[in-house]
Amino acid sequence: MRLPHPAPLSGARYSAVELLPDLDVVVMDQRRLPAEEAYEILRSVDDVARAIRDMLVRGAPAIGIAAAYGIVLAARARTEAFVPELERAGALLRATRPTAVNLAWAVDRMLESARAVADQAPLSRLDHLARAARRIHEEDVAACRAIGEHGAAFVPDGATILTHCNAGALATGGYGTALGVVRAAAATKRIQVLACETRPYWQGARLTAWELREDGIPVEVITDSMAGHFMRSGAIRLVVVGADRIARNGDVANKIGTYTHACLARAHDLPFVVAAPFSTVDLATPTGGDIVIEERGARELSHVHTPAGDLALVPEGVGVRNPSFDVTPAALLTAIVTERGVVRPVLASSLAALAPAILAPGTRA
Numbered sequence: 001m002r003l004p005h006p007a008p009l010s011g012a013r014y015s016a017v018e019l020l021p022d023l024d025v026v027v028m029d030q031r032r033l034p035a036e037e038a039y040e041i042l043r044s045v046d047d048v049a050r051a052i053r054d055m056l057v058r059g060a061p062a063i064g065i066a067a068a069y070g071i072v073l074a075a076r077a078r079t080e081a082f083v084p085e086l087e088r089a090g091a092l093l094r095a096t097r098p099t100a101v102n103l104a105w106a107v108d109r110m111l112e113s114a115r116a117v118a119d120q121a122p123l124s125r126l127d128h129l130a131r132a133a134r135r136i137h138e139e140d141v142a143a144c145r146a147i148g149e150h151g152a153a154f155v156p157d158g159a160t161i162l163t164h165c166n167a168g169a170l171a172t173g174g175y176g177t178a179l180g181v182v183r184a185a186a187a188t189k190r191i192q193v194l195a196c197e198t199r200p201y202w203q204g205a206r207l208t209a210w211e212l213r214e215d216g217i218p219v220e221v222i223t224d225s226m227a228g229h230f231m232r233s234g235a236i237r238l239v240v241v242g243a244d245r246i247a248r249n250g251d252v253a254n255k256i257g258t259y260t261h262a263c264l265a266r267a268h269d270l271p272f273v274v275a276a277p278f279s280t281v282d283l284a285t286p287t288g289g290d291i292v293i294e295e296r297g298a299r300e301l302s303h304v305h306t307p308a309g310d311l312a313l314v315p316e317g318v319g320v321r322n323p324s325f326d327v328t329p330a331a332l333l334t335a336i337v338t339e340r341g342v343v344r345p346v347l348a349s350s351l352a353a354l355a356p357a358i359l360a361p362g363t364r365a
Helices: 045-053 060-075 082-094 101-116 122-154 178-186 203-215 224-232 258-267 348-353
Strands: 017-019 025-028 039-042 160-163 192-196 219-222 238-241 245-247 252-255 272-275 303-306 309-312 325-328 335-338 341-343
Touching: 017 060, 017 122, 025 045, 025 060, 039 045, 045 060, 045 082, 060 082, 060 101, 060 122, 082 101, 101 122, 122 178, 122 238, 122 272, 122 335, 122 341, 160 178, 160 224, 178 203, 178 238, 178 272, 192 203, 192 224, 203 219, 219 224, 224 258, 238 258, 252 258, 258 272, 258 325
Parallel strands: 160 192, 160 238, 192 219, 238 272, 272 335
Antiparallel strands: 017 025, 025 039, 245 252, 252 325, 303 309, 335 341
16 A cells, blocks of 8 residues: 555655645554555544554654644644643653653644644644644654764764664654664665564564665664674674663663663674664653653563464463663763764763753753
8 A cells, every 4th residue: 555645754655654634644554564564544633642552653753743743633623622632632642652752742842832822713723733743744854864964974884784673764754763874874885784673573574674675775684682693793883773762861762672782782892873863862861760661561572463363472371571662871872873963972961962052951852
């Protein structure tokens, strides 16, 4: 199925999420890749919350954009309690994925826009919010391209890059953060990618490999536990990953398994680079220890979906732990690459220097 949008802001033939001209929201159901490229139309904020919670759309920047579009859907209801209704919609959206800071950032920005036009006519308010949400989307795509340009300098010609999870166009408004670095480097250099399969949801095997194949960038999939072997053999030159939240001191929360790769990269003296828009930086969270780690359902790990039904991988009666994220200490990072510039070394002062001057210490960017 082709993306049902005449001019997607992603700038590609596919997109994680878009606001349609009639102000419905379209998302790719990423759970169905790589077997099928399928899209779903969302017509209410409840639909958007479900899509985020159930992983139809995922990736910190993409769910932030989806949440912004969810506020637009909530604004279509012509209610006297305009701002309170949108605040309730925002609370619903925030609760879907607690770790990724971009979601709350986008909701806050949309609610600020709503309050500014609360006294206007309903259609005027709706038009204002639709433009505000699309601006968030456009800014994210531009940020990803800038991240790619900054990050490509870390990639030697002929390098093999290790990635984890999916931080590409499917996780953002378009182009990608970690895969933005890959795409920018591939434009002028000979590179190849080893994509960790990324258990338990296989975002690397299903999504990163699909994106890179679409772009004609050489990619091979390995299990998460193979990374150390390929580092030791000299097959990997650097690691580039995305982020779901970056604390004020530079600690990074990302898909579970990232911390393991960072430890391995340090043991093998390899660069470990985090690529993320500055909206992922949460100056209100002091350290990685203060980040809430989302625990998802056991069935994601204990079962695998097949055409014949769900296949159990874990014996009945055996418990499962399924944290979605882990925290990589700032000391293990070579650099954080944002659209505003590169943070190297990764220090609280270096991150704060990229924040707007109007922000007070401890305030979210």
